[in-house]
Amino acid sequence: MIIIEYNHMGVDKLNLIEIFKALGDKNRIRILNLLIRQELCVCEIETVLNMTQSNASRHLNKLKTSGIITSEKESQWVYYKVDNKFIEENSLLYEFIKNMTVENTQLQRDLERLNRYKNSNFTCEQLREDKREVLKYLRGNVSK
Amino acid sequence: MIIIEYNHMGVDKLNLIEIFKALGDKNRIRILNLLIRQELCVCEIETVLNMTQSNASRHLNKLKTSGIITSEKESQWVYYKVDNKFIEENSLLYEFIKNMTVENTQLQRDLERLNRYKNSNFTCEQLREDKREVLKYLRGNVSK
DNA sequence: TGATTATATTCAATTATAATCATATAATAG
DNA sequence: CTATTATATGATTATAATTGAATATAATCA
Numbered sequence: 001m002i003i004i005e006y007n008h009m010g011v012d013k014l015n016l017i018e019i020f021k022a023l024g025d026k027n028r029i030r031i032l033n034l035l036i037r038q039e040l041c042v043c044e045i046e047t048v049l050n051m052t053q054s055n056a057s058r059h060l061n062k063l064k065t066s067g068i069i070t071s072e073k074e075s076q077w078v079y080y081k082v083d084n085k086f087i088e089e090n091s092l093l094y095e096f097i098k099n100m101t102v103e104n105t106q107l108q109r110d111l112e113r114l115n116r117y118k119n120s121n122f123t124c125e126q127l128r129e130d131k132r133e134v135l136k137y138l139r140g141n142v143s144k
Numbered sequence: 145m146i147i148i149e150y151n152h153m154g155v156d157k158l159n160l161i162e163i164f165k166a167l168g169d170k171n172r173i174r175i176l177n178l179l180i181r182q183e184l185c186v187c188e189i190e191t192v193l194n195m196t197q198s199n200a201s202r203h204l205n206k207l208k209t210s211g212i213i214t215s216e217k218e219s220q221w222v223y224y225k226v227d228n229k230f231i232e233e234n235s236l237l238y239e240f241i242k243n244m245t246v247e248n249t250q251l252q253r254d255l256e257r258l259n260r261y262k263n264s265n266f267t268c269e270q271l272r273e274d275k276r277e278v279l280k281y282l283r284g285n286v287s288k
Numbered sequence: 289t290g291a292t293t294a295t296a297t298t299c300a301a302t303t304a305t306a307a308t309c310a311t312a313t314a315a316t317a318g
Numbered sequence: 319c320t321a322t323t324a325t326a327t328g329a330t331t332a333t334a335a336t337t338g339a340a341t342a343t344a345a346t347c348a
Contacts, residue, residue, distance in 0.1 A: 024165035
């Protein structure tokens with residue numbers, strides 16, 4: 001039997017469609033916006049973007065299976081970052097995304113929260129111990 | 145009453161998410177691949193890509209509402225082309241898309257069909273009169 | 289070992305998207 | 319005006335994507 005897959009796009013040049021699909025979601029763009037600046041673990045992303053753990057994990061997985069980011073496990077934490085291969089093979093797209101993030105106010109607000117978090121010297125352990133305190137700090141209600 | 149749209153991306157820099165969503169579909173990429181080379185009306189796209197009229201029309205509409213293409217009516221035909229504003233404001237993305245299309249075999253096959261069609265001197269009127277003949281020609285079964 | 293914790297995954301509900309068929313609209317031709 | 323035709327749009331169905339809550343897994347800690 002011959003199966004003709006008339007409508008498929010072939011296998012060349014990875015799965016461009018999957019990449020665009022992965023980029024076509026607000027939450028994933030917000031995550032990517034952070035990862036462009038620095039490697040982060042799930043609990044940090046979750047906190048800075050104020051999203052549920054399972055949602056953050058799922059969106060990270062989608063970005064990963066489309067080849068945009070990679071992950072690395074360090075003891076109990078999983079750190080995510082933009083995949084170097086993706087950057088090399090899709091440099092125009094990557095530059096476009098980077099440029100676009102600086103022109104969006106929501107994404108810039110997210111980066112401010114990221115910077116607040118990073119400057120605070122809070123660690124993943126502190127997130128566990130008093131996440132409420134960390135969130136308050138990120139909102140700007142508490143000085144550290 | 146104050147409505148806080150906590151999760152929206154703001155209105156800056158058009159709707160990037162919508163653009164990525166529009167690009168995250170095989171049929172729309174195939175259409176865009178053609179329009180990058182030249183302005184075409186719906187019946188031509190429909191014929192070259194061998195898709196139904198309503199499907200072509202819907203995908204064109206999605207590309208249009210996301211700001212990637214524009215249309216212009218000429219008598220009974222509607223011609224679509226890539227929006228110059230889109231190209232100017234998203235040049236890196238546009239270059240990326242163009243490059244990617246030449247690396248994909250399905251999309252190159254589509255372009256061969258487009259060229260066959262254009263070289264045939266078939267017109268939209270002929271599509272109406274004998275679409276079956278035009279399709280045969282595009283498949284390569286008939287010489288003209 | 290047992291308890292805790294970071295992350296991933298499953299389930300169920302909801303919502304969005306895509307495709308097809310039929311019909312509407314607007315332009316043209318006679 | 320009527321018939322035809324190019325395109326758009328409804329309505330429907332099928333499929334896929336998104337989410338929160340709960341649970342599973344794997345690592346760490348005591």
